[in-house]
Amino acid sequence: MGDNGKQHWIGFDLGGTKMLCVLFDHKFNVVASLRKKTKADEGAPDGVERMIDMIERVLEEGHLDRANLGGIGFGCPGPLDLDNGIVLEAPNLGWKNVELKNILQKKFKTPVTVANDVDAGTYGEYCFGAAQKARCVVGVFPGTGIGGGCVYEGRLLRGKTGSCMEIGHTMATSNGRLCGCGRRGCLETVASRLAIAAECAMAVYRGEAPVLQRLAGTDISKIRSGVLAEAIKGGDKVVEKLVRHAAKHLGFGVGNVINLMDPDVVVLGGGLVEAMEEIILEEVREAVSKRAMTAFVKSVNILPAKLGDMATAMGAAALVAKGDDKK
Amino acid sequence: MGDNGKQHWIGFDLGGTKMLCVLFDHKFNVVASLRKKTKADEGAPDGVERMIDMIERVLEEGHLDRANLGGIGFGCPGPLDLDNGIVLEAPNLGWKNVELKNILQKKFKTPVTVANDVDAGTYGEYCFGAAQKARCVVGVFPGTGIGGGCVYEGRLLRGKTGSCMEIGHTMATSNGRLCGCGRRGCLETVASRLAIAAECAMAVYRGEAPVLQRLAGTDISKIRSGVLAEAIKGGDKVVEKLVRHAAKHLGFGVGNVINLMDPDVVVLGGGLVEAMEEIILEEVREAVSKRAMTAFVKSVNILPAKLGDMATAMGAAALVAKGDDKK
Numbered sequence: 001m002g003d004n005g006k007q008h009w010i011g012f013d014l015g016g017t018k019m020l021c022v023l024f025d026h027k028f029n030v031v032a033s034l035r036k037k038t039k040a041d042e043g044a045p046d047g048v049e050r051m052i053d054m055i056e057r058v059l060e061e062g063h064l065d066r067a068n069l070g071g072i073g074f075g076c077p078g079p080l081d082l083d084n085g086i087v088l089e090a091p092n093l094g095w096k097n098v099e100l101k102n103i104l105q106k107k108f109k110t111p112v113t114v115a116n117d118v119d120a121g122t123y124g125e126y127c128f129g130a131a132q133k134a135r136c137v138v139g140v141f142p143g144t145g146i147g148g149g150c151v152y153e154g155r156l157l158r159g160k161t162g163s164c165m166e167i168g169h170t171m172a173t174s175n176g177r178l179c180g181c182g183r184r185g186c187l188e189t190v191a192s193r194l195a196i197a198a199e200c201a202m203a204v205y206r207g208e209a210p211v212l213q214r215l216a217g218t219d220i221s222k223i224r225s226g227v228l229a230e231a232i233k234g235g236d237k238v239v240e241k242l243v244r245h246a247a248k249h250l251g252f253g254v255g256n257v258i259n260l261m262d263p264d265v266v267v268l269g270g271g272l273v274e275a276m277e278e279i280i281l282e283e284v285r286e287a288v289s290k291r292a293m294t295a296f297v298k299s300v301n302i303l304p305a306k307l308g309d310m311a312t313a314m315g316a317a318a319l320v321a322k323g324d325d326k327k
Numbered sequence: 328m329g330d331n332g333k334q335h336w337i338g339f340d341l342g343g344t345k346m347l348c349v350l351f352d353h354k355f356n357v358v359a360s361l362r363k364k365t366k367a368d369e370g371a372p373d374g375v376e377r378m379i380d381m382i383e384r385v386l387e388e389g390h391l392d393r394a395n396l397g398g399i400g401f402g403c404p405g406p407l408d409l410d411n412g413i414v415l416e417a418p419n420l421g422w423k424n425v426e427l428k429n430i431l432q433k434k435f436k437t438p439v440t441v442a443n444d445v446d447a448g449t450y451g452e453y454c455f456g457a458a459q460k461a462r463c464v465v466g467v468f469p470g471t472g473i474g475g476g477c478v479y480e481g482r483l484l485r486g487k488t489g490s491c492m493e494i495g496h497t498m499a500t501s502n503g504r505l506c507g508c509g510r511r512g513c514l515e516t517v518a519s520r521l522a523i524a525a526e527c528a529m530a531v532y533r534g535e536a537p538v539l540q541r542l543a544g545t546d547i548s549k550i551r552s553g554v555l556a557e558a559i560k561g562g563d564k565v566v567e568k569l570v571r572h573a574a575k576h577l578g579f580g581v582g583n584v585i586n587l588m589d590p591d592v593v594v595l596g597g598g599l600v601e602a603m604e605e606i607i608l609e610e611v612r613e614a615v616s617k618r619a620m621t622a623f624v625k626s627v628n629i630l631p632a633k634l635g636d637m638a639t640a641m642g643a644a645a646l647v648a649k650g651d652d653k654k
Contacts, residue, residue: 079622135487136486136487148587152479152484157479157588158589159463159588159589159623159626160462160463160589160591160626161626162589162622163589164586164587164588164589165587165588166586166587166589166620166623167586167587169586169620170583170586170587171579171582171583171618172501173501174499174500174579181620181621182621183617183618252498252501255498256497256498256583257587259491259493259494259496259497260475260491260492260493260494260497260584260587261484261486261491261492262485262486262487262489262490262491262493264487290510291498291510293493293496293508294508294509295406295489296486296493299486299487299488
């Protein structure tokens with residue numbers, strides 16, 4: 001039995017590779033959680049079925065009276081229709097126009113909120129993690145891409161119908177590499193895990209990174225954040241150099257956002273930061289101090305995320321608990 | 328006599344070269360206005376005296392019963408302490424730590440709000456100009472520098488104690504010209520009136536801009552926005568080329584802000600835009616379509632400001648009328 005009369009919340013992190021479903025009590029303690037591979041290739045109807053199954057299983061595991069479920073919050077990648085809770089397109093999942101809110105609300109007869117995964121993660125860090133009570137917090141999550149989010153005076157900033165704070169697609173160099181968005185020189189093409197992996201693969205090919213050679217070879221899909229960290233620990237100087245270079249440019253991008261938003265806190269999270277926190281924080285802080293306005297540099301704290309891979313689920317649950325679909 | 332019982336408002340635009348004081352009725356129609364040179368070299372105490380005098384004169388001219396004055400709003404350059412209404416530093420005025428709010432509130436016994444001039448201008452365009460009712464509006468005002476402001480769901484975004492949206496100090500090139508802020512490659516060093524003037528002065532020196540040569544010579548302080556426009560009309564191709572180049576980079580900077588904020592409206596104002604609206608709008612729109620995310624490009628309107636040099640005074644008056652010091 002759940003706490004009688006005290007509402008519980010479900011936070012669901014729908015990722016390209018894994019799904020995480022968490023049941024929280026009214027104090028946002030974890031009651032039950034379940035992790036599964038996304039199996040994106042099985043398509044949307046199948047995927048939604050598996051999500052429903054996961055939710056039912058954490059409800060069972062938590063012995064929760066359905067009447068005590070206050071709502072379900074989702075954190076999803078890709079362009080969304082926030083008002084209507086629709087996943088418009090999730091290239092990593094192969095999903096298009098999935099009416100998540102509609103389907104899940106009918107199924108569980110409880111409020112459902114759909115948010116961008118990085119927005120939810122930033123909101124999670126604001127509510128429970130590194131950025132509690134900050135007037136303005138910018139979340140920056142470099143991983144395969146680079147996501148961003150902003151909570152301003154308690155509210156998630158949002159775009160017209162979807163997410164905003166696309167820091168990964170601000171310009172790092174005026175004529176750089178081709179980005180997944182079709183443009184050139186986006187920050188993602190310089191400072192994401194994928195960009196670093198591509199540069200490191202070249203170093204491996206040239207015989208300059210023997211440890212990484214052994215761990216991953218030249219296949220960039222195998223050069224994950226943890227592998228990069230291991231190669232650096234193993235002594236591959238060129239890998240450290242390339243990671244530091246990327247983190248410096250990430251810092252310039254963060255500096256630009258600081259000049260626009262003057263945040264109290266910038267939270268850095270995601271795979272790259274989790275694997276190489278010290279190096280990345282150091283380079284980002286240094287670059288920000290060069291790039292951002294002096295007064296803003298003085299007032300901003302650049303901190304590592306605290307919630308790890310729970311951030312999105314916690315934030316999504318907090319968003320539905322807040323009861324504001326439109327944030 | 329003022330409208331009995333209906334509050335009037337004063338908006339005051341404190342600029343580096345000129346001051347504009349406007350008395351508005353309860354519908355924000357202009358009742359009286361006064362314009363004066365700032366005479367910054369006379370120092371702060373003298374400056375404040377002259378401001379008080381201007382306010383008293385528009386009140387007289389408007390035959391306003393003091394009891395009907397609802398408040399005074401100031402738009403000021405430089406770093407401000409918004410909470411306490413202090414002009415911390417205004418390099419163009421030579422002012423430091425002027426307690427504008429305190430002094431004026433005592434003098435006129437009415438609420439006083441102090442805002443950044445570009446923020447006030449953006450708020451003015453939101454309330455009365457090109458961006459009425461927009462969910463999110465970004466104001467970009469290229470002049471001697473490049474100022475920015477943002478009204479998000481009816482509220483001015485602000486920094487910790489002062490202004491934010493320093494779009495002029497976001498990075499345009501990773502290793503560009505020295506900026507007034509001490510950094511290199513800021514957008515201001517590429518796309519401000521001053522940056523354009525410096526490039527044009529070189530063209531004049533090389534004998535490539537005969538019309539501009541005649542109008543202004545090689546003194547960049549004389550190469551004002553209106554002069555640039557005249558030189559283009561007169562046939563100086565190189566001047567047009569340099570203005571277009573600057574506007575293109577302005578557009579890239581605007582594109583970055585669009586990728587972060589996903590605004591409904593970007594309002595372009597300020598001296599450069601007023602003088603060469605067509606050229607600048609064309610280049611900015613073109614660059615934004617290349618730089619910003621496709622979905623954001625589709626949903627954004629890039630519009631010229633409507634209020635001209637009344638924007639800051641109107642916005643400042645609207646801010647004090649709104650009754651929210653902290654915005």
